[in-house]
Amino acid sequence: MTRKVNYSASLCRHDFGLLHARIKDAVAYTAIYLAAFYAVLVLAGIILYVFAKGFPVLDLPFFTTVTSVVNGTVGIAGNMVNTVYIVVLTLIAAVPTGVGAAVWLNEYAASCKAVRLIEFATETLTGIPSIVFGMFGMVFFGTTLGLGYSILTGALTLSLMILPLITRSTQEALRAVPDGYRDGAIGMGATKWHMIRTILLPSAMPGIVTGILLAVGRIVGESAALLFTAGSGYLLPDVGSGLVHKIMESGGTLTIQMYLSMARAEYDTAFGIAAVLLCMVLAFNLLLKLLTRRWNRISR
Amino acid sequence: MDIRLQQADYNRAQGEASMSLTGKRSHTQRIEVLAESVFTVCAFFAVFAVFAITLYMIANGVPAICRLGVREILFSSVWKPTAADPSFGILYVILSSVAGTALAVLLGVPAALLTAVFLAEVAPRPLAAVVRPAVELLAGIPSVVYGLLGMLILNPLMYRLEQRLFRGSGTHQFTGGANLLSAALVLAVMILPTVISVSETALRAVPEQLRASSMALGASRIQTIFRVVLPAARPGIVTAVVLGVGRAMGEAMAVNLVSGGSVNVPLPFSSVRFLTTALVSEMGYAEGLHRQALFTIGLVLFGFIMIVNILLHRILRGADGP
Known part of the structure; x- marks a missing residue:
């Protein structure tokens, strides 16, 4: 009799334990779904809010004029041109260096120690915050090299910042090139440089382009590293030789202009620029997705 | 399409390689050496950059510590940089x-x-x-x-x-x-x-x-x-x-x-x-x-x-x- 009672009691306890575990599971599932939902909600909230506040500001003069008290215009044309300048100059400086570094690391490097040193340096560059890059750029490019507050200073600073990105994505792409390609080319008598130029780099092109797109996204969104290097000029360059001189003049990108507008409590302009920036981010992401999908299909 | 292109590249590579046997060797070799050294410089660029940043941050950050003393700047809590009697505790x-x-x-x-x-x-x-x-x-x-x-x-x-x-x-x-x-x-x-x-x-x-x-x-x-x-x-x-x-x-x-x-x-x-x-x-x-x-x-x-x-x-x- 007593035995039976004990048995049912333990059964009961067992049931209770199971129930307890079930409840715990349910709580955990809820938490997990909530967390994921939260991430999506934050993104959707940001995009909707910025678009709702920003799109009413956007009209043609906003894109085609510069802010001027005399003409009574509020516009970001100068900042858009500056952004293009900075993106192009940064890529000109960083892409060859980054790709070259990746080629050396993957194809030439013989000493393990050198590779480890370079990879450590690359990792370190990734971790350095942009404001530190900004300070370094201001002192080194701006003062030591005498470039002052200029688009060139800003671009050179940013090129240090995106160097790891380019190096890493190129390295990954080079690693994915089958060794047979290399052996085949070398076996047919191609020199190493020739093999790199005609076989490896073209095969690694999708990876390199991905890296460049990611880098452009970062440059467009960057602000802290540019505040004290490229300055905050917002005028359009003169057509002609002014286009070249512009490189040595100060020029604020869209993000810098947005920051300054916020600091001056001109929230309409800030939201307008924010909407433009978000559109660019969305476009880059979409482009990246489409390209990756295409390349995956081709390689399959 | 890719394979055919690469085939053409292979062929060209072979052509150039055989040409190099007939006298252009030194030129090709020079290019090889040049390419390798350019890549090496690129690779060490990141190291230079990290080194330069570290150096500049230290060179610019230390003078204030020297002038004010470690205790005055790092362990003092009064930050009044623009006051008449400024203090720089961070x-x-x-x-x-x-x-x-x-x-x-x-x-x-x-x-x-x-x-x-x-x-x-x-x-x-x-x-x-x-x-x-x-x-x-x-x-x-x-x-x-x-x-x-x-x-x-x-x-x-x-x-x-x-x-x-x-x-x-x-x-x-x-x-x-x-x-x-x-x-x-x-x-x-x-x-x-x-x-x-x-x-x-x-x-x-x-x-x-x-x-x-x-x-x-x-x-x-x-x-x-x-x-x-x-x-x-x-x-x-x-x-x-x-x-x-x-x-x-x-x-x-x-x-x-x-x-x-x-x-x-x-x-x-x-x-x-x-x-x-x-x-x-x-x-x-x-x-x-x-x-x-x-x-x-x-x-x-x-x-x-x-x-x-x-x-x-x-x-x-x-x-x-x-």
Whole structure:
């Protein structure tokens, strides 16, 4: 009799334990779904809010004029041109260096120690915050090299910042090139440089382009590293030789202009620029997705 | 099409190689040597850059320490750089950065880990296809945009909370919602993408057998995730958290406008100034000793980041090994 009672009691306890575990599971599932939902909600909230506040500001003069008290215009044309300048100059400086570094690391490097040193340096560059890059750029490019507050200073600073990105994505792409390609080319008598130029780099092109797109996204969104290097000029360059001189003049990108507008409590302009920036981010992401999908299909 | 192109390249390569046998050798060789040396220079460029940055940060950050003394600058809490009798104590600035980062990680990492679990373990395909791009997009949003929204949405809410909490308090300085907690909340969102994507990778790298064995022993899916998969992915998750710490510590623009900006003891509801925001807001006009002191702040920030980097390097190398 007593035995039976004990048995049912333990059964009961067992049931209770199971129930307890079930409840715990349910709580955990809820938490997990909530967390994921939260991430999506934050993104959707940001995009909707910025678009709702920003799109009413956007009209043609906003894109085609510069802010001027005399003409009574509020516009970001100068900042858009500056952004293009900075993106192009940064890529000109960083892409060859980054790709070259990746080629050396993957194809030439013989000493393990050198590779480890370079990879450590690359990792370190990734971790350095942009404001530190900004300070370094201001002192080194701006003062030591005498470039002052200029688009060139800003671009050179940013090129240090995106160097790891380019190096890493190129390295990954080079690693994915089958060794047979290399052996085949070398076996047919191609020199190493020739093999790199005609076989490896073209095969690694999708990876390199991905890296460049990611880098452009970062440059467009960057602000802290540019505040004290490229300055905050917002005028359009003169057509002609002014286009070249512009490189040595100060020029604020869209993000810098947005920051300054916020600091001056001109929230309409800030939201307008924010909407433009978000559109660019969305476009880059979409482009990246489409390209990756295409390349995956081709390689399959 | 690719193969045919490469065939043509092979042929050309062969042609050039055979030409080099008939006398152009020295030219080809010269190009080879040139190419290799150019690549070598490119490769060591990152090392030069890190070396130069370290050198410049130290060279510019140390003079203020020498002039004022370590105690006067690092362990004094009075920051009045523009007063008639200026003082340059950055203790509160350092503590604010540490507190803000810790709070952001505390708030952000649990949500990020759960989202990573969702993506790697739980999510049905269609849902993952929504959440993953959303996380990627969050990473791409410029930090000034986070700052703008923090300033216009979060700060007013925080102000209301502040008014409710401190009603009748005679000592509290009202901040209008721009305080340490606001900054930490913005930072918590900003570190989400990094922590999520790195820990998701770590979770995916856990071998399937571990899950299968755990389930075979009668554990539920959730028990498996929390008792088996997460512990197995620990090195990767630690990496993710450390990366998050680095990001939160170095973020400047977004927090500059939501954190208030006066140098204070880092309490949740007081207006604070971080290492990064001190640089952003004062570098523009600082001169003389003030400027040097700002570079010292930069050096401290750089020191923190280097510690984070070295920690990260250690963890990654440890994980690669046994």
